[in-house]
Amino acid sequence: MMTGSYPSEVVRVVCALLSPFILLFGIYVIAHGHYGPGGGFAGGVFVAVGVILPRLTLQEELAFKLVPTALGPVAAGVGLLLFLLIGTVPLLTGGAFLDYGAVEVAGVEPARMRYLGILVVEVAVGLAVSGAMLMLFDVLVARRTR
Amino acid sequence: MTTFIANALIGVGLAFITTSTIALIIMPDLYTRAHAVAKSETLGLLLIFGGVFFRPELDLPSAARLGLILVFSLIANPTAVHALVRAATRLGAKPWTVVDQELADQELRRLLP
Amino acid sequence: MSTFLVIALLTVAILIAIGLYRVWAGPTVFDRLIAVALVSVNGVVVLVLLGVALERPVLLFDIALGFALLAFLLPITLGRYFEARMAREVVEDGVSSRDTPTTHTVPHGLLADRGRAFEQRLAQRVRRQAAATREQSLSRGVEERRQVAEDDAVRAGDERRADERRAEDELRAEDVPPAEDEA
Structure with a gap:
């Protein structure tokens, strides 16, 4: 069990300062991934790094209280379910899997629907990837779910 | 004119980075190498990014991103080297010395009353 | 450009x-x-x-x-x-860890399994080297064998330690980074 904080004051302070911004950058990468570099996978990794850095450097109780261990599997499951749900909706209206243009909503043209659908899928993939990374870290340090 | 300033700053920064890399190769032990990487490399990075700010290709969004990279590298690079060298010191990495310190101490004790 | x-x-x-x-x-x-x-x-x-x-x-x-x-x-x-x-x-x-302000222990989990595997392979290597040394000494002449036996008896503990160290060095050269055993 990893107990205690990182023994160097410098590393503790710098990581505590930087990890919220890393988390924010991950959310930014996820959110603009459909028209820029990155996307769900890279953004999910950044979000996971922003959560893992406090676990490596802060006191164990504090870090695991900030982001509990159970959040990893929950985020991964919710992301996967959201992805499957969004992917299956066009099947009901006669389109192919992940073909959001086939969904007809009054007042929204198909291009706009595709844009929104890709955005939701990126968010779902980001949730799944970050949850899986968090779960991997917690398994590697043998942290049991309470 | 601004392009000239930018190129001059980038050139000076490249000189610092080159010095740092050569020091990484020719320095004798861990601490001197870490010194080169932590300080000279960070200064070269600052100068290069400061030069890139003056390039005419940059608009406002890219300049803001460059500022973020600059601040982050300025904080993170020395911290990373600090973490590594601290762990190495606690694991017992010996500094490189020209003289044998124990022999020198013995000699001093013999010479001084 | x-x-x-x-x-x-x-x-x-x-x-x-x-x-x-x-x-x-x-x-x-x-x-x-x-x-x-x-x-x-x-x-x-x-x-x-x-x-x-x-x-x-x-x-x-x-x-x-x-x-x-x-x-x-x-x-x-x-x-x-x-x-x-x-x-x-x-x-x-047994040295005081006074200069480390907080307590922190070795991570375990997968790393611990890896460390146990490392120690088992180390023990195997030592046993194999000891067997090889025995064969060598058997294939030599009688006088030499007696000499070897005497030498072995004299520095038994020392030689075993040296063997272990040599095997450990070889293993470490193959297998970086050497992993931890359990906490």
């Missing part, structure tokens, strides 16, 4: 190649890690200069920022690992 930027990019690329020499040849793990830190900083510089040279700064600066963020995680994680290792060694030697 200006000529100056192309020359600068080529310079930094050559510097990355020179830095990779230290990653390859560094005598200790920490030399390699510090060289990796330098190479990653040079990588950020390459991405920034490339963004200016290709006139797509927003795209490549985002990538550079992400690269810098991920390169920061490696030294922190490995520093944590080696500090935890130091804590165990200090406790074993």
Whole structure:
């Protein structure tokens, strides 16, 4: 069990300062991934790094209280379910899997629907990837779910 | 004119980075190498990014991103080297010395009353 | 794309190649890690200069920022690992760990399994070397064998320790990084 904080004051302070911004950058990468570099996978990794850095450097109780261990599997499951749900909706209206243009909503043209659908899928993939990374870290340090 | 300033700053920064890399190769032990990487490399990075700010290709969004990279590298690079060298010191990495310190101490004790 | 930027990019690329020499040849793990830190900083510089040279700064600066963020995680994680290792060694030697303000122990889990596998292979290697030495001494002449037996009896403990150390060194050369056993 990893107990205690990182023994160097410098590393503790710098990581505590930087990890919220890393988390924010991950959310930014996820959110603009459909028209820029990155996307769900890279953004999910950044979000996971922003959560893992406090676990490596802060006191164990504090870090695991900030982001509990159970959040990893929950985020991964919710992301996967959201992805499957969004992917299956066009099947009901006669389109192919992940073909959001086939969904007809009054007042929204198909291009706009595709844009929104890709955005939701990126968010779902980001949730799944970050949850899986968090779960991997917690398994590697043998942290049991309470 | 601004392009000239930018190129001059980038050139000076490249000189610092080159010095740092050569020091990484020719320095004798861990601490001197870490010194080169932590300080000279960070200064070269600052100068290069400061030069890139003056390039005419940059608009406002890219300049803001460059500022973020600059601040982050300025904080993170020395911290990373600090973490590594601290762990190495606690694991017992010996500094490189020209003289044998124990022999020198013995000699001093013999010479001084 | 200006000529100056192309020359600068080529310079930094050559510097990355020179830095990779230290990653390859560094005598200790920490030399390699510090060289990796330098190479990653040079990588950020390459991405920034490339963004200016290709006139797509927003795209490549985002990538550079992400690269810098991920390169920061490696030294922190490995520093944590080696500090935890130091804590165990200090406790074993009976030296006061006064200069470490907080308690921290060795991570276990998959690392512990790896450490146990390492120790088992170490024991196998020692047994195999001992068997090889016995065969050698049997194939020699009677006088020599008696001499060897005497020598063995004299420095039995010492030689076993030397054997272990040699085998451990060989194993460590094969199997970097040597892993921890359980906490």
